[in-house]
Amino acid sequence: MDAISTEGLTKHFSVGFWRPRPYLALEDLTLQVGVGEVFGCLGPNGAGKTTTLKLLMQLIYPTSGRAEILGRPVGDVEVKRRIGYLPENPYFYDYLSAEELLEYFSALFGHPPAERRRRTSALLDEVGIAAERRLPLRKFSKGMLQRVGIAQALINEPDVVFLDEPMSGLDPLGRREIRELILRLRDRGCTVFFSSHVLSDAEALCSRVAILANGRLVSEGRLSDMLAFRIRGWELVVSGLTDAALERVRSSAGVLGATRLGPERYALDLPLTVPPERLLAELVATGAALVSLNPLRDTLEDVFVREVAAAPAARGLEGARG
């Protein structure tokens, strides 16, 4: 059983009052997320990430297609008992304190009062706002609200957590803490589905990613597969390379660039079309020595930019998409 599965999930909105036109927010999304995975839903602003999350949370209804969480239809109360959700830019009742909010949400899960207090206290410690527990939420900064949002998503010790832009509003230290928290969740066996347009977060956390653009899934797979098989060249690090030898090699072997690392020590970039062995033979002949030979792989950013640029334009696009 998958933790999350969608099949042909589609959402169109109507825009315009007098003459409503369909507006494609998400088209034919089919994906599966296994239990215990950290899955990243990536895409530029307006790609359909938040729409996907809202469909999975049944905050909006699909135009067509279906979605299941833990083998049951989304929106099922039994499913809701086992999931947690952090909305994008969360807002909570500002007349409550963080402690009251968490105890309220805990009560909705049917936890007895002592259990509510225990969970609330532990979570406030975990997200680093224990000192502000009795402060009204109206006095909280954006980053502190984000931490409260993460705490409330975990109040039921969920099996699957959905986080919409979890790093938003956090300072570098906060981002690192949340990254560590997500990894702890993964280690506990919790499935994490998160949306982000910050690729470094996805690279640090995800086992698999989906890239959305213009409401469509343009790429999906294991991060290691996406990056490992896209070698775009070679990097040779050599020592004992004189300036004269460098010029000769540059002109003959098609070296794309040379970065000086130290005295007579260079990193040479080769395109994929040039076999590194040939250049290496030339270099050795000039008296240089090989320090290392590394394949140059795409970063997630390279993959992201390429996939998004190649994505077909969406139909009937109007305004901003979530």
Next chain:
Amino acid sequence: MRAVGHIAVNVFKESVRDKVLYSIVAFAVMLIAVSYLLGQLTAGQDLKIIKDLGLASIATFGLLIAVFIGIGLVWKEVERRSIYGLLTKPIRRWEFILGKYAGLMLTLLVNVSVMTAAFYAVLAYQGWGVDALARQAWPAPPMDPALLAAIALIFVELMLVTAIALFFSTFSSPFLSAVLTLGLWVIGHFNADLRNFENVLESRAAAWLARGLYYVLPNFDAFDIKAQVVHGQHVAASYIGLSMLYGAVYMALVLTGAVAIFARRDFK
């Protein structure tokens, strides 16, 4: 159903922490107290003035609370996006609507109780030390229990107004909800006239329309026994019971409509 209780308590907590609500209730209590002074200016009508003003204050300020909190109950959650966190907890959408409604009922109950206590305090003071001869001139005793029946029906009316405000709040803005709710409240107080229209209208279609509207629109006059109670006239228990039943059925229909609309809504 447990979720309904938790949501209701949270709505009540929000109301308790809202300073505007305190101001409304404080003003109502002050007005009830002032009714005593106004009563002193009128010869022989003092008790009637106090009862008239007291009941009118409870009805008017109750209406203000019902409408102005009711119209924002759902809208505020959607607009501020706090609904995202709540609806993804193990609750059903109808539990959310009923919880919100029950919370406002609890708020209204407390506020109407405070105003009633102030009202009875003024009445008790008015009746204190008055000789038997003067008492005989009054159509009803100061601490007349029938006043409680009038207040109970005011409360049923407020429950219905709240349900209507909540209904509009599930799909429209607070301003439009307020206009529509207050509009219905005004029409609902002239509902009986619609029934008489068929006697003066020549067009059969217009007469049927008037009759149809009479049955469809809420009849708020059914809950108004203030004049009878103030003048010491007997109001049959069966009338009070039927009015309450009418209110309960209408309320259930309106809340069912609110749930049906809310259950299909997308929260973009």
